[in-house]
Amino acid sequence: MTPPEAPETGTTASVGETPPAVSVCPPQAGPHPDIHVMKERADFLRCARAGRQGASGMMVQARQRRADEAVTGIRVGFTCTKKVGNAVARNRAKRRLREVARMVLPEHGRDGWDYVLIGRADATATRPFEDLKRDLISALKKLHQTRP
16 A cells, blocks of 8 residues: 655645655664674673672673774673573663663763673662662772773
8 A cells, every 4th residue: 555645735635635644753862972882792701801890780891992902982782691580671671771871981981991781680670770870880980990
């Protein structure tokens, strides 16, 4: 079935002859332009060997990239183990971690660093969102304090 055509300019359309609906919402803003999502397992493993800081709602691993690594900006990865729960619970926890990272990392993250946010069982999905933000900010401060 094809949508009805828009009436010519200057004519009125009768009921049922209106053009198809078009979204008038502005495009959604994507993640911060300097934040990139890590997907390679090797990147996660390099972060696992570097510094880590626990918080009530999540575990944060971080490392400063070497000068010879070409990627600029902040990179972040997200993971949840099966201890968090079934797929629905893990996905909910990762969505919350993504949103916290989107809000906190542009201001508190450092250029040239990789971060991995790991969800915690019974905490990441149920902890109040403002507490999750505070957890990430305090973890980042501690990680950056111990490293130059």
